[in-house]
Amino acid sequence: xxxxxxxxxxxxxxxxxxxxxxxxxxxxxxxxxxxxxxxxxxxxxxxxxxxxxxxxxxxxxxxxxxxxxxxxxxxxxxxxxxxxxxxxxxxxxxxxxxxxxxxxxxxxxxxxxxxxxxxxxxxxxxxxxxxxxxxxxxxxxxxxxxxxxxxxxxxxxxxxxxxxxxxxxxxxxxxxxxxxxxxxxxxxxxxxxxxxxxxxxxxxxxxxxxxxxxxxxxxxxxxxxxxxxxxxxxxxxxxxxxxxxxxxxxxxxxxxxxxxxxxxxxxxxxxxxxxxxxxxxxxxxxxxxxxxxxxxxxxxxxxxxxxxxxxxxxxxxxxxxxxxxxxxxxxxxxxxxxxxxxxxxxxxxxxxxxxxxxxxxxxxxxxxxxxxxxxxxxxxxxxxxxxxxxxxxxxxxxxxxxxx
Ligand code: AMP
Numbered sequence: 274x275x276x277x278x279x280x281x282x283x284x285x286x287x288x289x290x291x292x293x294x295x296x297x298x299x300x301x302x303x304x305x306x307x308x309x310x311x312x313x314x315x316x317x318x319x320x321x322x323x324x325x326x327x328x329x330x331x332x333x334x335x336x337x338x339x340x341x342x343x344x345x346x347x348x349x350x351x352x353x354x355x356x357x358x359x360x361x362x363x364x365x366x367x368x369x370x371x372x373x374x375x376x377x378x379x380x381x382x383x384x385x386x387x388x389x390x391x392x393x394x395x396x397x398x399x400x401x402x403x404x405x406x407x408x409x410x411x412x413x414x415x416x417x418x419x420x421x422x423x424x425x426x427x428x429x430x431x432x433x434x435x436x437x438x439x440x441x442x443x444x445x446x447x448x449x450x451x452x453x454x455x456x457x458x459x460x461x462x463x464x465x466x467x468x469x470x471x472x473x474x475x476x477x478x479x480x481x482x483x484x485x486x487x488x489x490x491x492x493x494x495x496x497x498x499x500x501x502x503x504x505x506x507x508x509x510x511x512x513x514x515x516x517x518x519x520x521x522x523x524x525x526x527x528x529x530x531x532x533x534x535x536x537x538x539x540x541x542x543x544x545x546x547x548x549x550x551x552x553x554x555x556x557x558x559x560x561x562x563x564x565x566x567x568x569x570x571x572x573x574x575x576x577x578x579x580x581x582x583x584x585x586x587x588x589x590x591x592x593x594x595x596x597x598x599x600x601x602x603x604x605x606x607x608x609x610x611x612x613x614x615x616x617x618x619x620x621x622x623x624x625x626x627x628x629x630x631x632x633x634x635x636x637x638x639x640x641x642x643x644x645x646x647x648x649x650x651x652x653x654x655x656x657x658x659x660x661x662x663x664x665x666x667x668x669x670x671x672x673x674x675x676x677x
Contacts (some may be wrong), residue, residue: 274451274452274673274677275449275450275452275486275676276451276452276453276454276457277318277319277424277451277454277457278318278454279527279615280319280322280422280433280449280451281322281421281553282611283319283322283323283324283419283420283449284322284323284324284388285323285324285325285388286324286325286419286420287324287325287383287386287417287418287419287420288319288324288325288326288327288418288419288420288421288422289327289329289414289417289418289420289421289422289439290312290315290319290326290327290328290329290421290422290424290453291311291329291330291421291422291423291424291425291428291435291436291439291672292308292314292315292316292328292329292330292424292425292453293308293311293312293330293425293426293427293428293455293655293656294308294309294312294328294330294331294332294356294360294393294423295308295330295331295332295333295427295428296308296309296356296359297478298332298355299436300475301355302355303356303359304357305354306363307655308406308427308655309356309359309363309626310363311358311455311655312328312424312453312455312457312468313363313364313550313630314365314453314454315422315424315453315454315455316328316360316391317364319422320364320366321389321639322391322618323388323389324388324389324420325343325383325386325387325388325389325390325392325419326386326390326391327383327386327392327394327418328360328391328392328394329394329397329398329414329435330353330356330392330397330425330435331396331397331403331428331433331435332351332352332353332356332396332398332400333347333350333351333396333398334347334351334398335347335348335351335396335398335399335552335606336461336613348396348399349658351396351398351432352372352395352396353370353393353394353395353396354370354372354395356393357369357370357393360391360393360401364391365619366391367390367391368391368392369382369386369390369391369392369393369600369674370392370393370395370555371383371392371393371394371395372395373394373395374394374395374396374397374399374400375410375413375577377401379394380417383417384417397434397435399601402434403433403434403435403500404431404433405417405433405567406432406433406434406437406438407410407434407438408438410434410438411434411437411438411439411441411442412438412442414434414435414438414439415438415439415442415446417442417663418439418443418448419448420443420448420449420450420451421439421440421443421448421449421450421452421483421672422450422451422452422453423436423440423450423451423452423456423672423676424452424453424454424455424456425456425672426455426456426459426460426654426655426656426659427634427655427656427657427659428659428672429456429656429659429670429671429672429673430656430658430659430663430670430671430672431671431672432671432672432675436671436672437671437672437675440675440676441675444675445677448525450675450676451589451676452567452673452676455655456673458652459652459654459655459656459659459662460673462631462652463631463649463652463654463663463664463668464600464663465596465619465629466498466596466631466664467498467663467664467667467668468497468668469596472494472595473595473596473629474500474593474595474596475500475501475593475594475595475596476498476499476500476594476596476597476598477499477500477501477502477503477590477591477593477594477596477597477598478495478499478501478503478598478599478653479502479503479505479591479596479597479598479599479600479601479618480492480495480502480503480505480506480508480585480599480600480601481505481506481507481508481509481600481601481602481603481604481615481637482506482507482508482600482602482635482636482637483507483508483524483601484507484508485508485511485512485526485528485529485532485533486526486528486529488508488600488601488661489532490502490665491600491661491664491665492536493536494664494665494667495598495664496536496539496540496543496544499543499598500543501543501545501590502540502542502543502544502545503545503587503590503591504544504545504546505547505579505583505587505601505602505603505604505614505618506548506601506602506604507523507576508601508602509546509547509576509579510523510524510525510570511524511525511526511530511533512533512537512544512546513546513547513568513570514530514533515529515531515533515534515537516533516534516537516546517532518568518569518570519570519571519572520570520576521570521571521572521573521574521575521576522572522573522574522575523550523552523570523575523576524575530637538644545586545587545590546568547568547576547580547583547586548567548568548580548582548584548586549564549565549566549567549568549579549580549581549582550564550565550570550576550577550578550579550580550583551563551564551576551577551578551579551580551604551610551611551613551614552564552565552570552571552574552575552576552577553574553577553610553611554573554574554575555575556577556605557573560651562577562610564580564581565580568656577605577608577610577611578603578604578605578606578610578611578612578613578615579603579604579613579614579617580614583614584598584613584614584617587603587617587618587621588617588620588621590620590634591618591625592621592624592625594625594628595627595629596628596629596630596631597622597625597628597629597630597631598631598633598664599618599622599630599631599633600603600632600633600634600635600637600638600657600660600661601635601636601637602614602615602636602637603617603618603642605638606640606643612644615637615640615644616644619640619641619644619646619649620646622646622649622650623649623650625644627640628651629651630649630650630651630652630655631650631651631652631653631654631660632650632652632654633654633657633660633661633664634653634654634655634656634657634658634659634660634661635657635658635661636656636657638653638654640658641653642657
């Protein structure tokens with residue numbers, strides 16, 4: 274796979290870069306510019322080589338099946354124009370913005386670009402065909418590109434026109450397609466969690482979060498690679514019920530009980546479940562909080578976090594690890610009463626010396642940042658969905674494979 278660093282002789286060439294500028298924003302104000310900052314090394318590399326840089330990204334969701342009024346409202350809310358001044362400040366140079374995703378205005382702006390100039394195109398999802406990888410749309414966008422760089426890891430698991438269609442066409446035309454710095458780093462770190470080497474064992478995975486059904490494929494895949502899987506969060510209660518324990522009013526997916534039972538049995542001791550829980554009498558506005566003595570939860574109580582014995586158990590397992598992959602919080606970490614389990618996992622991982630430690634994005638990445646552990650991990654992924662899919666599919670993602 275070609276990298277942006279290896280992309281040479283691009284002076285004066287139009288390089289389309291798929292970035293992830295899906296920033297959190299409200300009323301036209303960007304709340305967190307991390308994603309824009311993350312794309313800077315690739316953009317600067319291309320500017321330095323004299324390329325004419327055209328940036329494309331999605332922002333939020335546009336439901337094209339809604340009425341024209343609702344679509345117009347969604348487009349107004351997710352107008353990419355807010356990102357141009359932010360990027361311009363960070364880059365220290367002007368960033369042109371094109372409010373259109375096709376047509377004469379876009380083509381004129383692209384063709385008027387000077388070497389080293391940057392143009393940001395309107396939200397790719399303004400186009401109905403983007404998410405369907407519409408061939409006509411991909412052809413249109415590819416028509417003005419002399420090359421393509423993929424630097425949107427968070428979108429690499431989607432085969433959309435901007436993530437798949439454009440590079441597919443350019444590659445067939447013999448034009449260069451490459452990965453940017455951000456994607457290169459993500460792929461190399463996550464590949465290590467997939468192609469496990471002896472020196473990275475024991476390999477411990479920690480899974481949490483809400484639903485077993487969302488994580489079936491990842492559990493199955495990790496079971497083939499890991500030495501231990503520690504399961505916490507709400508999904509642990511489906512396993513607990515499947516093994517015959519009482520779970521009170523804790524979240525449970527009854528249609529996954531059989532899967533959970535079989536999966537636990539087949540793992541032959543490699544799946545480690547909570548042995549106690551911190552529970553409350555309601556999800557919100559609770560009036561009592563208890564810690565159970567064992568894995569049974571009394572009637573009327575709901576498991577909200579792993580308990581102290583589980584923290585000790587999980588910490589001891591993590592201590593033995595040479596490599597850790599973590600996805601999903603251990604409890605409802607958004608409520609201060611139930612942060613302990615998730616913080617303890619952060620702490621245990623942070624205390625490892627010489628181990629390779631990866632947080633797979635999403636809510637666990639938010640928790641890692643919120644509790645101040647980001648710099649203690651070898652890698653915190655920027656793509657929750659993409660990193661999980663990469664683990665599930667043995668290192669393959671459509672938006673990466675198309676570049677090979
Ligand atoms: P996921 O997107 O599957 O990683 O789930 C993350 C969400 O799971 C977070 O919003 C957590 O609050 C939630 N969660 C974790 N543990 C529990 C629990 N015991 N009960 C309810 N929600 C939980």
